[in-house]
Amino acid sequence: MTVRKLLLAGGVLLVSASAASASGFQVNLNGQKNNGMGGVGVALSLDQAAMFYNPGALAMVRESGVQIGANFAFARNAFIPETGGGQSNLRNTTVTPANFYAAFGPKEGKWKFGVGAYTPFGSELHYANNWEGRYALTDINLRAIFAQVTGSYAITPQLSIGAGLVMLAYGDVDLQKDIPLAAQNGAPTPHITLNGKAKQTFGYNVGIFFKPSDKLSVGASYRSQVDAKIEGGDVRLRDVIASTGGNFTATNFSATLPLPATASVGLAVMPNDKLTLSVEANLVYWNVYHTLDFTFSGNNGYGTTPGLVGGSSTSSAKRYYQDALCFRLGGQYKVTDGLTVRAGGFFDQSAVKDGYVSPETPDADRIGLTAGLSYDFGKHFGVDASFLFEDFMKRSQSQADLVNNGTTDRVAGTYKTTIAVPGVGLYVKF
Amino acid sequence: MNFSSKHTLPALALLGLTLGSCQPTLDDNRPAATAGSADFSRYIAVGNSLTAGVSDGGLYREGQLSSYPNILAQQFAQVGGGPFVQPLFSEAQSNGTGYLQLTGFTPATPTATSAPLTASVTSKLAVRGAVVTRSNPATNPQPIYTKDLSEVNNLGISGIRMSDILTPGFGNVALTGGTASAPTSIFNSYFERITPDNSNESYLDRVKRTVASIKPTFFTEWLGNNDVLGYATAGGAANSITPAVTFAVNTGYVLDALTSGGAKGVVITIPDVTNIPFFTAVGPSFRANLDLNKVPVAAAPFIYTTGTLAPSATPGANARVTTTLSSIRDASGSGNLLLMLTASPYVSFYGKVSGKYWRDFYRQATGAYPTRPTDPAFNAFLGGMGVDTTQAFGQSSGNPFPSTLVLDPTEQAAVASATTTFNATLTAAATSRDLAIFDSNTFFRGVAQGGYVTNAVNNTAGFISGNLFSLDGVHPTPRGYAVVANEIIKVINAKYGSSLRQVDANAYRGVQFPQ
Numbered sequence: 001m002t003v004r005k006l007l008l009a010g011g012v013l014l015v016s017a018s019a020a021s022a023s024g025f026q027v028n029l030n031g032q033k034n035n036g037m038g039g040v041g042v043a044l045s046l047d048q049a050a051m052f053y054n055p056g057a058l059a060m061v062r063e064s065g066v067q068i069g070a071n072f073a074f075a076r077n078a079f080i081p082e083t084g085g086g087q088s089n090l091r092n093t094t095v096t097p098a099n100f101y102a103a104f105g106p107k108e109g110k111w112k113f114g115v116g117a118y119t120p121f122g123s124e125l126h127y128a129n130n131w132e133g134r135y136a137l138t139d140i141n142l143r144a145i146f147a148q149v150t151g152s153y154a155i156t157p158q159l160s161i162g163a164g165l166v167m168l169a170y171g172d173v174d175l176q177k178d179i180p181l182a183a184q185n186g187a188p189t190p191h192i193t194l195n196g197k198a199k200q201t202f203g204y205n206v207g208i209f210f211k212p213s214d215k216l217s218v219g220a221s222y223r224s225q226v227d228a229k230i231e232g233g234d235v236r237l238r239d240v241i242a243s244t245g246g247n248f249t250a251t252n253f254s255a256t257l258p259l260p261a262t263a264s265v266g267l268a269v270m271p272n273d274k275l276t277l278s279v280e281a282n283l284v285y286w287n288v289y290h291t292l293d294f295t296f297s298g299n300n301g302y303g304t305t306p307g308l309v310g311g312s313s314t315s316s317a318k319r320y321y322q323d324a325l326c327f328r329l330g331g332q333y334k335v336t337d338g339l340t341v342r343a344g345g346f347f348d349q350s351a352v353k354d355g356y357v358s359p360e361t362p363d364a365d366r367i368g369l370t371a372g373l374s375y376d377f378g379k380h381f382g383v384d385a386s387f388l389f390e391d392f393m394k395r396s397q398s399q400a401d402l403v404n405n406g407t408t409d410r411v412a413g414t415y416k417t418t419i420a421v422p423g424v425g426l427y428v429k430f
Numbered sequence: 431m432n433f434s435s436k437h438t439l440p441a442l443a444l445l446g447l448t449l450g451s452c453q454p455t456l457d458d459n460r461p462a463a464t465a466g467s468a469d470f471s472r473y474i475a476v477g478n479s480l481t482a483g484v485s486d487g488g489l490y491r492e493g494q495l496s497s498y499p500n501i502l503a504q505q506f507a508q509v510g511g512g513p514f515v516q517p518l519f520s521e522a523q524s525n526g527t528g529y530l531q532l533t534g535f536t537p538a539t540p541t542a543t544s545a546p547l548t549a550s551v552t553s554k555l556a557v558r559g560a561v562v563t564r565s566n567p568a569t570n571p572q573p574i575y576t577k578d579l580s581e582v583n584n585l586g587i588s589g590i591r592m593s594d595i596l597t598p599g600f601g602n603v604a605l606t607g608g609t610a611s612a613p614t615s616i617f618n619s620y621f622e623r624i625t626p627d628n629s630n631e632s633y634l635d636r637v638k639r640t641v642a643s644i645k646p647t648f649f650t651e652w653l654g655n656n657d658v659l660g661y662a663t664a665g666g667a668a669n670s671i672t673p674a675v676t677f678a679v680n681t682g683y684v685l686d687a688l689t690s691g692g693a694k695g696v697v698i699t700i701p702d703v704t705n706i707p708f709f710t711a712v713g714p715s716f717r718a719n720l721d722l723n724k725v726p727v728a729a730a731p732f733i734y735t736t737g738t739l740a741p742s743a744t745p746g747a748n749a750r751v752t753t754t755l756s757s758i759r760d761a762s763g764s765g766n767l768l769l770m771l772t773a774s775p776y777v778s779f780y781g782k783v784s785g786k787y788w789r790d791f792y793r794q795a796t797g798a799y800p801t802r803p804t805d806p807a808f809n810a811f812l813g814g815m816g817v818d819t820t821q822a823f824g825q826s827s828g829n830p831f832p833s834t835l836v837l838d839p840t841e842q843a844a845v846a847s848a849t850t851t852f853n854a855t856l857t858a859a860a861t862s863r864d865l866a867i868f869d870s871n872t873f874f875r876g877v878a879q880g881g882y883v884t885n886a887v888n889n890t891a892g893f894i895s896g897n898l899f900s901l902d903g904v905h906p907t908p909r910g911y912a913v914v915a916n917e918i919i920k921v922i923n924a925k926y927g928s929s930l931r932q933v934d935a936n937a938y939r940g941v942q943f944p945q
Contacts, residue, residue, distance in 0.1 A: 078454040081885065083916065083932035087456050132934050136886035180887040180897075182939040184531065241943040243534050394456070399883070408883035416454040 023324035024260075024286050024351035025123040025142055025361050029097045032069035032384035032425030036372015037330025038344020040278040043219040043266035045209065047427065048101035051114045051150040054221040054264070055162030056207030058103055058112045058152035066102040069384065069425030073097065075417060077125070077362060081132040082399055082412035088128040095124045099425075103150070112162075114150040117169065119143070120223075121259050123361060133411035137359040138191070139176040144198070144228060144259060145169050148205070163206045171198030171228045173257070175360070179248075179310065181241055188239040192309065194253055194294070196233020201226055217268045225261040225288060230254055235296060235309065246303025247311035250296035257292070260285045266328075277331040286321035286351035293317075317358070318407050324351040330370070342372035342386070355401035362415040364395040384425035392417040463508045466928030468694050469647040470506035473514060474583045474640055475499035476684060477652035477698075479905060480914075481586025482620065483516075487902035488529030488551075489588055489620065491519045496908030496938055499584050499650060501915035505930050506648070517578035517624050523556035527575060530901040532894070532944055545715065545774055546894055548901055561603055563617045569797020574603060574619045579626055581643060587633065588620040591656040592680045592852075593672040595633040601625030634680075637687045649688045649695035650918065652870075654681075654856065655703070658848045659904070662703045665770060665834045666737060666841035671848045678855045685859050694926065696918055697860035697867050699853040701874035704768060704842055708903035710759075710878075711893035713769040716777045717760035727755035730781075732824060734767075734831035736838055739791075741814020748815045750827050751838065755780075766839045771893070771903040773835035776823075780831075785819030787832055788812060866925035868918050882913060884935035889913070897940025908938035 022028040022039075031049025034041040041053025045060035048067050077090045103114030121144040127133065147169040152162030172195070179190035207221030231254045240248045266280025294315045299306035307313045330344025345368055352363040372386035392415075399412040475481050475497075482489055483497025494500070494516050503514030519526040530548040537544050560571035594600060594616065601621035625631055631639070640646075657672035688695060703709065720727055732755045738747040759765040769777065776787045792811055793799045800808030812819065818828035837845070853871055860867045874891070876882075877898065881890040889910075890896035893903055898910035906914060912935040919930045 076453045078456045080456045080460060081934065083885070083934055085934060089453060132885045132936070135936065180936065180940070182942045184942045184944050187945055241945060243532070243538075243944045246538065403883070408888070409886050411885045414456055416456050418452055418454050420452070 023284055023326065023348050024289070024321060024363060025121055026262075026284060026351075027097050027119055027122050028326075029071045029073075029388070029421060029423065030099050030118040030120060031101075032067075032099070032386050032423055033332070033342065033372065033374060034330075035069075035071065035386035035388060035421075035423050036342035036344065036370050036384070037278065037332055038328045038346045038368065038370050039326075040266060040268075040280045040328045040330040040344060042207070042221050042264040042280050043209075043217050043268040043278050044276070045211075045217070047429075048103040048114055048116070049099065051101060051103065051116050051148060051152070051162070051164055052099070052118055052120075052205075054207035054209055054219045055150045055152055055164045055205055056160050056221065057209040057219055058114055058150060058162050059105070059110065059154040059160040060209055060211065061103065061112065062107065063429035064104045064107075064112075065427055065429035067384075067425055067427035068098070068100045069423060070096055070098045071386075071388075071421050071423035073419055073421045075125070075419045077415065077417040079127075079131065079133070079362075079416075080414050083132070085132075088131040091126040091128060093124060093126055095122070097122065110154045112150075112152045114148075114152075116148045116150065116164075117145060118148075119145055125360070125362075127359060132413065133359045134178045135180045136410045137175065137177050139174065140360045141172075141174040142257075142360075143173075144171040146226075158211050160209045161207070162209075164204060166203040166205055166223070166226065168198060168201045168203070168226045168228060168259070170200075172196065173198070173228070173230060173233075173255075179240075181244055183239075183241045187241070190240050190248070191238040193236040193238070194233060194255075195236065196230035196253065196255070198228040198230050198257075201229065214273075215270050217270075218266065220265045221263070223262045225285065226259045228257040228259055230256070235298070237300070240302060246305065247308050249299045249301075249303045249306050249308045250313075251298030251300050253294050253296050253309075255292065255294045258288045260288050274334040275331065276333075278329070280328050282326040282328070284324045284326070284351065287323045289319045289321040289351075291316050292319055317409050318356065318405070319358075320353060320356060321351040322353055324349045338376045340374045342370070342374075344370045346370075350395075355397050355405040356407055357395055357397055357415065358407075358410040362392075362395070362417055364392040364415065364417070366390050366392040366417075380430055381428050382426075384423075384427065386421075386423040386425075388419070388421040388423070390417075390419040390421075392419075461929060463505075463931050464929045465509040466923070466926040468922065468926035468928055470509055470511040472512055472583075472644050472646045473499070473503055473506055473648045473650075474644055474646040474688075475502075475586060475650045475652075476637055476688065477586045477650070478590045478656055479586065479588035480655065481584065481650070481652055482588050483586065483911065484588050484905045485900040485902075485907055485911075486529040486531070486905070487900070488525075488527040489519075490526035490529050490551075491521070491524040492908070493529070494518050494526075494584075496911050497584065497586065498911045498915040498918065499586065501912055501933055501938075502650070502918060503583070505915070505919060505933065509928065509930065514583045515580055516584040517580070517582045519556045519576070523554055523576055525551050525554040526556045527573070528552055528555050528557075532901060532941065534944055546901070561617070567797060570794075572617070572619055575623050577623050579624065581640070582624060583640075583644065583646075585624075585633075585637060585640060587618060587624075589618055589656060590621065590633060590653070591660070591672060592654045592684075593657055593676050594618070595637075595653070595680050595684060598632050599630045600632055602628060602630050604628055634683055634687060637684060638690075641687055641691060641693075645691050646688070646693045649693050650698065651684060651688060651695060652698035652700075653684065654700045654852050657852065658700070658845055659703050661848075662837060662841070662845045663708060663770065663772075663904070665832075665836050666838075666844070671844060672852075674848075674851045674855070677852050678859075681855055681859045685863055685865070689863055689865075695865050696921060696925075697856055697865050698918070699856050699867065699869045699871045700849060701871045702846065702849050703904075704837065704845060705874055705878035705891060706904055707891065707893035707896070707899045708771045709768040709837055710891070711771055711903060712773050712777060713759045713765070713767065714761040716769060716780075717755075717758055717765070720755060725755065727758075730755045730825070732757060732767075732780075732831065733827055734824070734836045734838070735815075735833040736836075736840070737833060739815065739833045741811050750830050752827070766842070768837040768842065770835050770837065773831075776831075776835065780824040781822050783820055784823045784829075787823070787835075788817055788819055791832065791834075866921050868921045870914070870917075873917055884909070884913065887936055889940070894941050901941065907940050909935055909940045912938040
């Protein structure tokens with residue numbers, strides 16, 4: 001059974017993405033229990049989601065189990081331009097990052113094997129009609145579903161390691177913008193959509209987990225970069241002005257988007273058997289993202305020279321992201337045998353440098369606050385609930401900044417974003 | 431406690447909706463627009479076609495509505511600015527004087543070597559008649575337009591020079607005509623539009639009258655472009671550059687009139703006209719075509735005339751200059767000859783036996799094409815300039831490229847020198863009156879060198895593709911006027927401590943392409 005079939009068999013809602021809930025277009029909503037604890041996980045062995053946070057910790061999860069989770073991200077964004085009119089808001093959409101994990105192994109054995117699917121990257125934004133940045137971007141929907149097979153081995157009762165083979169199982173991108181050409185007689189503004197599916201590519205993750213006592217655990221993990229490569233994506237043009245058609249002949253595009261590596265280290269303390277507290281730091285290697293380059297090809301018959309968009313067969317946009325650090329703090333408290341409550345928070349550094357903010361990722365330093373709970377119904381079944389609220393710092397860039405950086409392909413102004421993400425999960429363990 | 435998914439899911443969704451609807455607001459924190467030390471309640475604009483809103487070679491309602499004074503007035507209105515009246519053409523006559531529209535390209539795909547095709551809009555015009563003037567004989571009378579005698583805030587008059595502001599009868603249709611021995615004053619149809627019948631009021635008189643009645647608190651002044659542009663667009667073959675003394679004296683008159691009631695304002699310098707598409711579009715596209723056809727430009731002769739072009743024996747008239755095609759400025763800036771936009775229909779006849787230019791020139795001068803197969807008058811006309819149309823056009827002394835289509839280095843130097851002098855005069859006059867200065871010369875030079883981005887849209891000084899200059903290659907598009915308005919706003923804010931908001935220039939169109 002292939003990973004994909006297994007995923008589908010698992011019945012996971014795989015149509016998923018998010019207004020990026022972590023730096024860049026990263027989404028850190030990959031385990032419902034972790035979501036309630038500020039996103040910590042590398043130094044914990046809470047449940048099967050360990051295979052995402054630290055595959056080394058999976059061997060320390062006692063029970064075998066299957067779990068699914070879904071999140072409902074409500075992103076709200078406001079923009080005021082440096083020039084011109086008032087505030088424009090996103091056309092609101094809800095996106096639903098989801099996760100699925102299943103892990104098996106003998107109860108007291110040293111091995112655990114697992115499969116999982118999750119959505120560590122994504123972004124969906126629909127800007128207001130006629131907003132000032134419409135020639136940079138009107139809509140983006142970037143989706144990436146990762147699948148993973150994991151093995152984890154407890155070398156000693158205190159030390160375990162693990163590794164996973166990670167696959168970009170499904171990825172697609174939909175980018176839209178208006179074309180800054182005017183037609184006579186008030187005909188509509190031309191519009192372009194770039195829509196393509198990423199090739200399936202592979203990466204890995206590795207982790208190590210050490211729990212010297214009942215009161216302390218530490219962990220470290222690394223997840224590799226995976227490139228989302230799109231070849232033969234569709235170029236769709238709407239309302240092209242006939243007399244300019246010769247500059248808009250492309251039918252296909254190719255592009256590559258790096259989905260960067262992440263390194264995490266963390267520490268957890270368990271002062272008593274009811275309370276767990278954990279801190280961790282993540283470093284996301286965003287600096288691999290230098291430019292977003294498109295190459296166009298094909299001929300739709302509007303003109304003689306093939307592969308043109310706006311008279312050019314390529315386009316390149318500066319990104320020059322920076323590595324982003326995130327600091328997380330979270331804890332859980334077991335109130336009764338059945339009920340566990342959680343809380344946490346994080347500070348997530350922006351991957352986007354000043355003067356490089358583009359509408360596809362209106363990134364900023366942000367603070368997140370989370371809460372969550374789990375309730376066990378008997379020994380084998382339970383539900384998780386989580387809630388995350390993220391507050392992005394207000395972020396401004398002036399036209400002068402853009403001119404200085406050579407990043408005038410985006411719009412000057414001030415962005416402010418908040419995201420609320422309730423989530424729910426179900427699990428069985430045995 | 432009992433948590434069932436049945437209850438939890440709707441509860442979570444509700445929680446999400448409640449908190450998710452916390453739409454952030456930025457407007458509340460934004461500083462309000464303020465007037466600073468200026469008072470924008472009554473604004474008037476003085477200037478030429480740029481102030482009137484001319485675009486695409488004509489004055490029409492859309493251009494008027496997008497004129498930079500009208501855009502400024504909209505932004506002034508946010509900080510106490512009052513109504514701003516323009517001599518708008520009515521909806522029924524919205525195409526005003528008529529204007530150029532793009533009809534396509536030849537070849538059809540727009541490239542560096544393709545030429546745009548344009549046609550004049552001839553419907554919904556505001557033409558009420560035509561009169562014979564000194565410059566326009568009965569064969570080619572000058573149109574006059576529907577009048578608007580309201581008290582207007584926008585005194586932009588197409589074609590007016592700084593040297594014209596004292597001219598009596600500048601807008602009196604009764605004084606047109608005259609004879610060669612007793613010529614009447616130069617007559618301006620656009621000033622006639624807003625001038626009462628039979629009034630000999632000069633432009634300066636009108637400014638004074640407007641100042642007295644409107645009592646402006648703020649003004650913009652942008653005169654002087656035509657004092658050098660007319661010479662340049664004629665290739666130095668006609669129209670003279672205004673003497674520096676006249677320019678300085680008249681600048682003083684108009685600024686004194688405007689500031690007589692204590693108004694604050696902005697004085698705008700004149701841009702170097704050789705940066706505009708009228709002079710930069712045809713040469714590079716011609717050179718690109720030559721390169722495409724592998725013409726050895728460094729060896730191929732290019733012969734043109736310089737100075738006055740007319741059938742006359744005046745010494746120095748119709749003088750030939752011999753050079754090569756590599757002298758024509760290309761896209762990289764190499765070469766020192768600028769070809770006018772008006773040369774566009776003729777460059778393709780280079781090296782061919784053609785009398786097309788001379789027949790068109792004859793019609794301009796006399797109002798009729800020469801008769802075929804032979805026309806003695808036409809032959810005499812050609813003979814007066816030493817032209818023989820059986821020789822190769824632009825390649826021979828007998829059939830030279832005419833000076834009216836070429837701005838040569840001598841003429842460019844005259845233009846540059848006059849621009850510098852006039853701008854020094856304007857700047858000094860503004861400084862001594864403590865007025866704000868928008869140096870449009872520096873601004874447009876920057877645009878010519880590096881373009882101007884408006885909210886992710888690249889605009890350049892390029893013809894058609896640049897979106898800032900309209901189809902006449904001289905006047906801005908509505909986008910171009912919006913950009914000018916934004917730059918003036920920056921200058922006002924800096925000088926008067928105001929915080930006027932700029933407009934979204936992309937909300938104003940560039941060049942319109944045919945479907």
